[in-house]
Amino acid sequence: MYNGVSVIIPTYNKKERLKYTLDSLNNQVLVDPTHIEIIIVDDGSSDGTQELINQFNFKYPVKYIYQINTGRSSARNVGIRNAEFSVLLFCDDDMLMPGNFVANHLSIQNTCRKPTLVHGEIYNLSLLKFFQDPGTGYLFDKLITHSNLEKVKEYLLVNNYEENLRIAVTQKKTTLFEKQIQEIFNKCLSSLYWLCCTGGNISCSYGSLDDLYFDEDLDKCWGCEDLELGYRLHLANYDFIYSHDAFSFHIDHYRKNYKDNLEKAFEMFYSKHKLELVKKLPKLLLGEIREIDEFIEHL
Template sequence: MAGDLLAAVVIPTYNRAELLRGTLDALAAQRPPDGGGFEVVVADDGSTDDTPAVVGEFTDRLRVRYGFQPDRGFRAAAARNLGARLTSAPVLVFLDAGVRPGPGFVRAHLAAQAGGTRAVAGYTYGYQPDMDTDQLDGLADDSRALAPAELVRRHGCSDELRDVRHSAFERFGFDLTTAVVPWQWFWSVNCSVLAADFWAAGGFDEDYRTWGGEDLDLGYRLHRGGTAFTVSQEAWALDTPHKRSLGDDLASNAANMGMLVDKHPEPVTELLWAFFARPGDRFVIHHDWNVEDEYRQVLEVADRTRGADVAAELAPLRCLPDDSRVVVLGCGADPPGGLAAGVRLFDFDSCFTGPASPGGRVAHGLGVRLPLADGSVDRVVITSRLSGLWERWGPHILTEARRVGARVDTVLAGNRP
């Protein structure tokens, strides 16, 4: 491949030699990008199968690098970071082993990046992580027998083959610049980002040591850093049907959503967690899952109630002893001064939280998921500022309040603090 190195396709893998072969074969058939080339970096998470030999089969067809890290359990995030460190390419394309890209895949990712977007979710046919091979009817055989382009031509419009995110993408016209939570659809199965933005955000968080969540965590940090998001239908790839540990994977994803909200506590991550991990350690998967409308409602209520004064509701808290352990949900813009050090203040309106809040002590939170241990406070006070969200989220907030507090007082229930 002549010319400058424009992109690197980073593929984490673990004991998936045959699936990896299909991915590399499809990459070897790529139409070269204009003005330069691309390389492939296989990041091996400790495989004991024929993975190195499979990579070796492609050294004369691809510009390929191989990196290895010892098997210390599931470390896909660390493997992706390893692969990213092994390349100097300005654009990083992440692709899972077993996902076979279309012939214009790399060119399409680069075109999307050249258009001013710095985080691209590639359309991935057949990627439905809550569906097993047995649920694909007759498509499983075709998926293995046909070239990706032919399979997409024949079945690309079928429900079984379309990307599980399709309805969400379609809602935004396959352009996420108007979404308030675009990062929820940024999945590492097929995505790209500028290397400079990737490292500025800190790369993948290697604390994620089981399936799911590390890509959303990266997407969240990219978004917070100002990165724009879009979808590329042209940068499409096709997932190869394979056996999944569905129960384990979904339970792992639910637990990792808890890690994500603990690392980045604020209403939008609380809402994301609520779609996967319900009180009582139950988890729910939604085919059209997204927190877009839920978070928009929170933002609308915050805007509508910005002038609501709950100081009178909280005034009795000024009489509490210094060792009181109290949480206030919906403290508003002007909580009373002189509160005991053990009183923790939360509000769902970001205008009232953070370093600029009174005393710098108001945390950004809704109360669906609090960064507190079970039974760690004596009392949770829920103010009337939550009334606009109570019909939708009241049961969740009450359940969480009862998890962390021995007593729950809420004006909404007619019980003043």
């Protein structure tokens, strides 16, 4: 029986989104408030993230750790090394979570008889991707204001947790990749379950911490350090569970050079494991392959 959860959040220059994630965690409903700790690893932010943390009125124990900018794998690993509990819950710094989010992850983990990775369903708030600040409508640099964005501003977030959940429900979408993960589990394609290891909403129980460290070599590129961990956990005989109950909302954001970075990252993934399907993963993530049957064909 696991008695608590260490929530690990790597962050880098995302304070406008991070504040909604922290607000979500402050509104978690737990039987015992000592059953959670929040570990925020600041990967060299220069946008006032530390000031946000210092001013935030946390209800639950928080560890704030600052490091020179190294990458998400490094930041998550620092969180793992500083975790008190044996259930690690990884969240991104741009998520909204309902009040039973942490409790649901812990409850599922407590039904498992062996080390298990749980992926909670992720809904995407794609309408907010244009805005550096999803609360004011301030655009990312180099994005040109478009008249259609005036209507999108109806979905901007506010300073009220319950209202933000209502807004999220009205605009939530399920990404193609999330649908493909669901299909993998619906079809019981167990050899591919590890593709659910997407770092925005996963919890892990562990037998050995050595299994759980993210590969810091992959910090040289963006885009696959979580999936690469999932593959190693698959090799280590972990169980994988897809949960609709432990869902969260991703506050989408603009990504520069997304395709190029993704392809370079998966080249590195392939060089480490020589797994043929890794060559096709960028096409799956980019929507160039839309059907799981096509993805696994000839593998």
